[in-house]
Amino acid sequence: MSTGSLSGSALLGSARPPAQLYDVALLDLDGVVYLGSTAVPGAAAHLAAAVGAGMRLGFVTNNAARSPQQVAEQLTRLGVPADASLVITSAQTAARVLAERLPPGARVLVVGTEALAGEVRQRGLLPVGPPAESTAEPVAAVVQGYSPDTGWRDLAAACRAVRGGAWWVASNADPTVPSVDGPLPGNGAFVDVVRATTGLEPSVTGKPEPSMHAECLDRMKARRPLVVGDRLDTDIEGASRVGCHSMIVLTGVTRPVDLLGAPPPHRPTYLGADLGALLYAHPEVRRLPAGWNCLQWSVAEPRHTGDGLALAGSGDPLDALRALCAGAWETGLTAVGAADAPAEQALRRLGIPIG
Numbered sequence: 323m324s325t326g327s328l329s330g331s332a333l334l335g336s337a338r339p340p341a342q343l344y345d346v347a348l349l350d351l352d353g354v355v356y357l358g359s360t361a362v363p364g365a366a367a368h369l370a371a372a373v374g375a376g377m378r379l380g381f382v383t384n385n386a387a388r389s390p391q392q393v394a395e396q397l398t399r400l401g402v403p404a405d406a407s408l409v410i411t412s413a414q415t416a417a418r419v420l421a422e423r424l425p426p427g428a429r430v431l432v433v434g435t436e437a438l439a440g441e442v443r444q445r446g447l448l449p450v451g452p453p454a455e456s457t458a459e460p461v462a463a464v465v466q467g468y469s470p471d472t473g474w475r476d477l478a479a480a481c482r483a484v485r486g487g488a489w490w491v492a493s494n495a496d497p498t499v500p501s502v503d504g505p506l507p508g509n510g511a512f513v514d515v516v517r518a519t520t521g522l523e524p525s526v527t528g529k530p531e532p533s534m535h536a537e538c539l540d541r542m543k544a545r546r547p548l549v550v551g552d553r554l555d556t557d558i559e560g561a562s563r564v565g566c567h568s569m570i571v572l573t574g575v576t577r578p579v580d581l582l583g584a585p586p587p588h589r590p591t592y593l594g595a596d597l598g599a600l601l602y603a604h605p606e607v608r609r610l611p612a613g614w615n616c617l618q619w620s621v622a623e624p625r626h627t628g629d630g631l632a633l634a635g636s637g638d639p640l641d642a643l644r645a646l647c648a649g650a651w652e653t654g655l656t657a658v659g660a661a662d663a664p665a666e667q668a669l670r671r672l673g674i675p676i677g
């Protein structure tokens with residue numbers, strides 16, 4: 323496993339495409355390969371080209387709604403041939419964590435899909451649905467995973483059980499799931515309902531906890547893996563915790579402005595607009611005497627206290643963002659000004675407010 327520059331003060335450059343440099347990509351799915359039932363444009367072709375360049379693909383999703391088999395079928399349907407053995411879901415991890423502590427046959431209230439219940443059953447535990455009555459037989463644990471069918475009765479049953487002393491396990495805490503219409507409520511939003519109602523905290527088993535990435539690395543015998551995701555607080559932090567290089571793609575929930583304010587564990591190694599970034603060289607970001615530079619773009623350090631970073635130059639806005647990340651990560655400043663018209667245009671295209 324590579325342990326080069328992690329959580330650094332700038333993105334890394336690479337003269338060779340990541341698909342040639344890393345033997346395995348650990349890919350997040352929602353917001354990276356697909357958005358709901360729709361493929362991210364170009365994802366299948368980009369991944370096919372990455373495989374052609376020698377990269378193997380593993381899939382690591384915090385979404386507990388579907389079984390590895392269902393995920394593999396969806397990937398294959400979208401043009402990314404995948405085997406269920408290369409898919410790890412947070413439902414599997416949650417069920418494993420439950421079984422490590424609970425006796426066989428223990429009752430577990432499942433607030434989530436049939437796929438999550440199936441994982442619980444496979445581990446020798448007894449999944450049960452929300453009881454109609456508050457006097458129903460007690461459960462040893464509550465497991466909560468994303469399902470578009472979760473309703474008030476499910477959440478109320480979870481609250482009763484958790485307040486009654488059941489162990490509360492959440493498959494993941496992502497507040498949102500990406501969709502073609504923008505972010506929509508994710509498991510974390512439903513977890514918040516139970517937290518707000520009970521005042522208690524769940525054990526969270528999915529990313530950024532390192533066990534899913536670690537299991538995928540182990541299954542794939544990866545020597546030099548690259549984690550690819552669309553979320554800083556799960557995918558990228560998860561990569562930092564297992565000591566892997568990572569790449570953020572902008573096809574899901576992370577916006578360029580979020581990158582500027584990322585704390586060290588949330589800072590990726592590489593940045594890409596989409597999975598096509600596996601296939602090209604990444605430009606260096608250089609430290610200059612009074613700022614930073616990436617290709618034709620430069621970012622100047624503030625001259626006076628209270629000033630922001632100043633962007634100038636021309637070219638691909640993504641390279642401007644690379645230079646800005648270095649400035650923001652080193653100084654802690656996220657206010658950005660435009661020193662010329664192309665910079666102003668680039669900041670608008672990146673959706674970064676001009677300070």
Ligand SMILES: [Mg+2]
Nearest residue numbers: 350352353552
């Ligand atoms: Mg995602």
